[in-house]
Amino acid sequence: MSDKRVYSDNPRVLAVQTLAKIKNGAYSNLQLNQVINQHKLNEADxxxxxxxxYGVIQHRLTFEYWLEPFIGGKKINPWVRELLYTALFQMEYxxxxxxxxxxNESIEAAKILGHVGTGKFVTAILHNIQRQGLRDIAQIEDPINRLSIEASLPTWLIQELIKQNGEIATREMIESINDAPSQSIRVNTLLATDExxxxxxxxxxxxxxKSVVAAHAYVVSGGHxxxxxxxxxxxxxxxxxxAMLPVESMQLTADVKQVLDAAAAPGGKATQIAQYIADDAKITALDVHAHKIKLIENNAKxxxxxxxxDARILDARQVHEKIETKFDRILVDAPCSGFGLLRRKPEIRYDKTLEDVQNLSRLQLEILDSVSKSLADNGMIVYSTCTILRQENDDVVTKFVNTxxxxxxVPTQxxxxxxxxxxxxVLHVYPNDYHTDGFFVATLRKK
Structure with missing residues (x-):
């Protein structure tokens, strides 16, 4: 961040400040909401x-490639780089x-966050870009590197997606991930009708x-x-x-009395389950963090x-040791890399590695193994993730069934x-299928 303590309602200044915090580890959606709540901005701002x-985060590798000839080996303050990226985004997109x-606006933001010298530096860079133009991505010879810069995705992720889905399907997927995400809602049928x-x-x-993907769901526009x-x-x-599909596939009936949501925060799926089960049925909703249990409870209320x-602090890998109940249905909406959420959380593309994916797949299998011991005869486990990588999806399910x-x-319905x-x-939903988050759902029945 800029060393100056600046309070400003200028959206370009706020964008640079927000991007700098996200680059330091803040979540884009949470940080953005916080900034909007703290400042008096009209709808246009x-x-x-x-x-x-979101534009800068989505195209960060592209902007790095374009800016590099103008920066060279110069060491510049990280927030100045973010400011130049916002300028590039506006110029190109x-x-x-x-x-x-x-x-004018970028130079003014440089002066507000820095000083006159920063403004002159930004002025010089922008005029150089105007005179010389930006280098052509098509000139990159290696096809994977070229696609990486073009789509602003790490090369390892592109390689995995091509290996798993083929080049054509991967390109179709990639073309959709930088679109703006839709705002969708689920009707609480216990209190109101869809109408x-x-x-x-x-x-x-x-x-x-009306959604074509999930029941009692609508895509909403026109405000927050x-x-x-x-x-x-x-x-x-x-x-x-x-995200509504895993609960739909649980085949919840009036006979289902005990349900486990093994990784429940913030409670979206637990509250959805509550719509389908009888009044005397119970949902045990788990998370390992106290503040996330509070989120579940607040949403439920x-x-x-x-x-x-019943929301409890517990690691799902300890379910069979700590809870005696035999559950009729278990939902394992597993912790995952989240690559199905690239529209909503674009920064995760830069944070995760293939090693992270492999570590997560081991955790996912451990959770499945643990909760399976607490399933009643003829019960069902629904396993889901919000990622599009088979290491965390098909491979986990295959290993589980084999052991x-x-x-x-059984077929996911x-x-x-x-x-x-x-x-x-199993059901794979890719980001380009219905313009939703990417999701995976598998249904396992105890014989």
């Missing part, structure tokens, strides 16, 4: 701030912002389009839905459409399902029968 922050405005919620949202100026009366009253919750949910002959993999013509029992 909120949109610009959000666009700049925002048609409605004229170049002279980009220059009630849609009418309530439309009254406040929102537009709600968490500020709506329907949200405040617990008639809906914010959840990605594909807002949606008026707290009577069905647990008492379990069988969803309300709208997604990908009905697929040849495999």
């Amino acid at each position: 909120k949109r610009l701030l959000t666009t700049l922050v 925002l048609d409605k912002v004229p170049q002279h405005a980009v220059f 009630d919620v849609v009418t309530s949202l439309e009254t406040e100026g929102f537009t709600a389009i 839905v968490a500020s709506s009366k329907a949200y405040h009253d617990g008639l809906l919750t914010i959840q990605d459409e594909s 807002r949606l008026h399902v707290d009577g069905k949910i 647990h002959p008492e379990f069988e993999l 969803t309300v709208y029968n997604l990908k009905a013509d697929r040849s495999e029992d």
